[in-house]
Amino acid sequence: MRTTKSIDGQVSVIGLGAMGIALAEAFLKDGYKTTVWNRSSEKANGLIKQGAIRASNLSEAVSASPAIIVCVLNYQVVQDLLYPLGSMLSGKVLINLTNGTPGEARELAAWAAEQRAMYLDGGIMAVPPMIGKPESLVLYSGSQDAFQMQQQLLSSLGTSKYLGQDSGMASLYDLSLLSSMYGMFAGFLQAAALVGSAQVKASEFTPLIIDWVAAMLHTLPDLARQIDSGNYRDKVVSNLGMQSVAFVNILRASQEQGIGTDLMVPLKILMDKGVEMGHSADDISSLIRLVRNPSI
Numbered sequence: 001m002r003t004t005k006s007i008d009g010q011v012s013v014i015g016l017g018a019m020g021i022a023l024a025e026a027f028l029k030d031g032y033k034t035t036v037w038n039r040s041s042e043k044a045n046g047l048i049k050q051g052a053i054r055a056s057n058l059s060e061a062v063s064a065s066p067a068i069i070v071c072v073l074n075y076q077v078v079q080d081l082l083y084p085l086g087s088m089l090s091g092k093v094l095i096n097l098t099n100g101t102p103g104e105a106r107e108l109a110a111w112a113a114e115q116r117a118m119y120l121d122g123g124i125m126a127v128p129p130m131i132g133k134p135e136s137l138v139l140y141s142g143s144q145d146a147f148q149m150q151q152q153l154l155s156s157l158g159t160s161k162y163l164g165q166d167s168g169m170a171s172l173y174d175l176s177l178l179s180s181m182y183g184m185f186a187g188f189l190q191a192a193a194l195v196g197s198a199q200v201k202a203s204e205f206t207p208l209i210i211d212w213v214a215a216m217l218h219t220l221p222d223l224a225r226q227i228d229s230g231n232y233r234d235k236v237v238s239n240l241g242m243q244s245v246a247f248v249n250i251l252r253a254s255q256e257q258g259i260g261t262d263l264m265v266p267l268k269i270l271m272d273k274g275v276e277m278g279h280s281a282d283d284i285s286s287l288i289r290l291v292r293n294p295s296i
């Protein structure tokens with residue numbers, strides 16, 4: 001808990017959706033003088049009760065603090081909100097935690113540089129209730145000076161990881177991690193629908209999924225090594241040829257049970273292509289060639 005509130009102990013949070021509120025609460029909890037602004041101003045009410053200061057407009061929010069945190073729906077909204085403010089951001093540290101692409105982050109960084117603002121892009125690898133806890137990982141890239149200046153402030157949000165001066169890197173890491181999460185969600189939905197077709201409750205089956213996925217996570221370092229070396233036959237225990245035959249049974253069983261196959265078909269297409277290309281004896285890691293270059 002911070003006890004002193006120096007000039008550096010001030011932060012403005014723009015965007016008070018589920019995530020922005022959690023960010024502002026974490027700063028308030030650590031004693032920062034926190035100014036907040038949201039399009040729908042009533043969302044600030046709970047934070048005001050906790051000691052936040054309500055900015056009556058965006059300019060007021062930006063002038064209030066040296067560090068400006070932005071967390072809104074997407075980059076279009078970030079641009080719509082910030083671009084009209086222009087040079088008001090001069091001398092500020094702009095920390096954008098809105099989800100977007102590396103290209104969008106680099107474009108915003110270039111604009112911020114024109115306004116003489118320091119820019120840090122961030123990717124939040126956490127859901128709002130995790131914010132402030134060590135397991136909340138926030139990735140940053142962009143101005144190293146900005147990161148160093150605001151490191152203590154940012155530590156209120158959880159664990160910080162700085163990925164270098166290319167502003168696009170935080171987003172690239174963020175979206176790559178989200179890709180692995182959505183792959184898991186896709187498999188989970190298929191599994192729940194498959195067992196559900198025999199009236200097995202998802203909550204009854206899920207502990208088995210958790211144990212199975214946890215066991216299979218241990219295969220990832222081997223697959224990663226194969227991807228990095230390009231040697232997809234290194235210590236293969238489940239070759240692609242075998243996997244592609246077994247995988248068809250997921251599709252066939254889904255059809256038999258009257259459920260959809262849309263989530264699984266794209267992987268089947270890649271597996272078939274991989275086998276056609278001669279990767280039968282390789283591991284599933286060999287499919288990276290098709291993911292990297294879909295026109296093969």
Ligand SMILES: NC(=O)c1ccc[n+]([C@@H]2O[C@H](COP(=O)([O-])OP(=O)(O)OC[C@H]3O[C@@H](n4cnc5c(N)ncnc54)[C@H](OP(=O)(O)O)[C@@H]3O)[C@@H](O)[C@H]2O)c1
Pocket residue numbers: 015016017018019020038039040043071072073074077081097098099100124125126127128
């Ligand atoms: N929630 C999560 O689990 C999570 C996790 C990691 C990252 N994120 C990222 O954090 C960002 C915010 O997520 P969230 O969960 O806070 O979303 P949310 O609850 O849907 O809130 C969206 C925010 O964007 C604002 N907004 C949307 N359209 C706007 C517009 N045209 N003009 C001005 N403000 C606008 C909303 O203002 P109003 O209140 O006025 O609508 C609100 O403050 C997103 O980029 C999201 O991908 C979220």
